[in-house]
Every structure is written in structure tokens, then in C-alpha cells.
Amino acid sequence: MQAFWDQGYCATSMTRLVSATKLNPGSIYAAFNSKEGLFLAALDHYGKLSTEKIRRALGESDSPLAGIRDYFKSLAGTASDSEAERSCFLVNTILELARHNKNVQLRVNAHFEAIEACFRTALETAQSTGELPAGKDPAALAAFLMSSIWGVRVLGGTGPAPGRTDAVINQVLKLLD
Template sequence: MKKAAGQVQRGRGRPRCFDQEAALERAVLLFWDRGYEATSLDELSAAMGISLSSLYATFGGKEQLFRTAVDRYLARGGGAMDRIFAEEPTARGAVRRLLETAADEFTRPEHPSGCMIALAGTQCSPDARPVQDLMRGHREAWHASLQARIQRGMEDGELASDTDAAALATFYVTVLLGMSVQARDGASPESLRAAVEAAMRAWPGPGAPLAP
């Protein structure tokens, strides 16, 4: 007999008759809104519409569920940063598009404001250090990707050869993460786009490296 869509069966026990993808999506939204440590297992169970035993059996507990939720959150963007950096012909254009996209995405009313990677694991107790390390690793990957795009701009002659690519990447990652905090505080997409315009005025031109 063919299993109904959304049903998950494990071993010889009773099938868990719930939509695993829908339950995971609700977990993403809760973690995104409240952060890792401020979200309790009871709240997750209620939001996902499943029992605690089903949560553990299916997702492996709170930390593993959070890791799965982070993967799902990142998949939402479909590799947006890499795509933007590949499509835009200049590093400046790539950074502008990245920030403008963030201004829109961070303020959409259909999901929690801001960025889950920026907000959901910044303040954790020692017991949750692996979660904090996970999120920091994703942010460091963003910095590395941005620095690589800036270095490519230097190789193309768009930026002076003595531009401090690491410092410039740090500046624009700081802008990106700061926009996430501003969005959580209620900033409008228009105000964030105005911040993008201000940040882009700091972009160094050929022969004008970022000042120390």
C-alpha cells in the first residue's frame, strides 16, 4: 500500500502522520523570530503541531532541529550571494545589489524581520556554544565570499591594487548585519535603501584604496 503524501514511517512502529516539511518551516519561523535559546522545546512542539516525542524521533532534539532549520533558511535564498556575485559584472555592482536585496528581504511582512543568521545565535550560554559557532561560521563564509569578489574587482582593475580587500569586506558585512538589526527594530525598506546609498558612497574608486 502506497504511503500518503507527508507521512513519515520509521521502523516497525506507528507511522508519524504529519507533514514534516510544514512542521520544519514553522520551526524555522520560530527560531528566526526568537533565536535559539529563547525558543523552548514546548513552544517548538506547539508551533510545529507535533508531540515532543515526535520532535525528538524525527529531528533529533532542539540543536539538531535548529541546524536543520538553518539549512532550510539558507536554502530559501538559493545561493543568492553567490548568484549575485557571479551575475554582476563589477564588484561595486555586486555589493550594491546584495545590500539592496537584503533591504527588501529583511523587511518582508510575511516572515520575521531581519536575518536569521545574524540574529538567531549571537547571544548563547556556554552550553549552546556549538550553535554560536555554527552561526559565526556562516557569517565568516559570507565575509570570505565578499572578500573574494572584491579581490576579483582588484584583478579586473576596478579597484586599486593596494585596496585592503579584507577591510572593505568587513565594512560591507558590518553594514549588512547592521541592516538586519535595524530591520528587527522596525526600519522600513526605504530607510534601509537610504543606508545602502550612504554605504556605497564609501566605495573606493580606482587609485583610491580604502583609507586605513
């Protein structure tokens, strides 16, 4: 996964993949059928990790909205920590491949839908307990929150800008009030 994350799909050679995986080319092809197959497996792995991280953050808090707030506040800390944390494999993939590769587009959309569903469930729970005002639309807010994650990740990719990232996150969280 790291080789594709660091260099993108097109720039990652089979030589680099052999070095990164410690497998010979025949083993890579036997396991994944192609470079694209390995890439899709890496993308799925990353998407599942991302979704699980959000699900865990939402489940560890005292309330659904507190979980969402805690998750977004954690983004402020990771948005510019290191090269690995400053970029997002899903966002990088969208920018490089999603418009040109239907398999990639479908996979990225599935991961986005899973993340959005985590937020929608939390927001619906918050609304049913009175924590989120009745006039708020959980589905629309969930889509906005999901989109906001990627915006923060893109901002982080432009270099350290904690003040700007914090300001964006604070505006996102105001919509939950």
C-alpha cells in the first residue's frame, strides 16, 4: 500500500512493488492477477482502515456528536504531522485515476459511502436523543462531514498550516450545533 500511496499508481513500477512487498513478480501476479489488482487490494485495505478508525472514534465517545467532534479534532493533529498523514490515499487516487478507471471509481465511492453511513448513523442517533436539532438533515450533514474530511486532508497536503486547518474544522463543527 505504501508504495502506491507514496508514488501513485502510474508512477509505481513493478520493480518498486517487488521491493515493497518482498514478493517476486510471479507471486504478485498469482495473488492479485495484475498491478491493478494489487492496487485495488491496497485501496480496499486503506478504505477499511479509514472507515474503522471513524467507527471506533464515534463509538468511544459519550455521545454521537461528541464522537464526531473528537474525530474532527484528531484530524487537526494529524493533518500536517508527517508525509504519510498529510496526504490521503483515497483522495490521491481520486485525483489520479477515478475519472479514467471505472473499477477505481466504484471502489472509492463504496468507501466514501461506508464512511458517510458511519456519520449518518451517528447523526440519526443524536437526533433521536435530542442532541441534534430536529431541523438538521442527518443524510446531508453526513455527506458534508465526509467531504470535509477530504478537504482537511488536502489542506494538510499543502504543508503545515495548523491555524487554517483548525479554522476549517471549527466551522465544520459549528454546523452540528
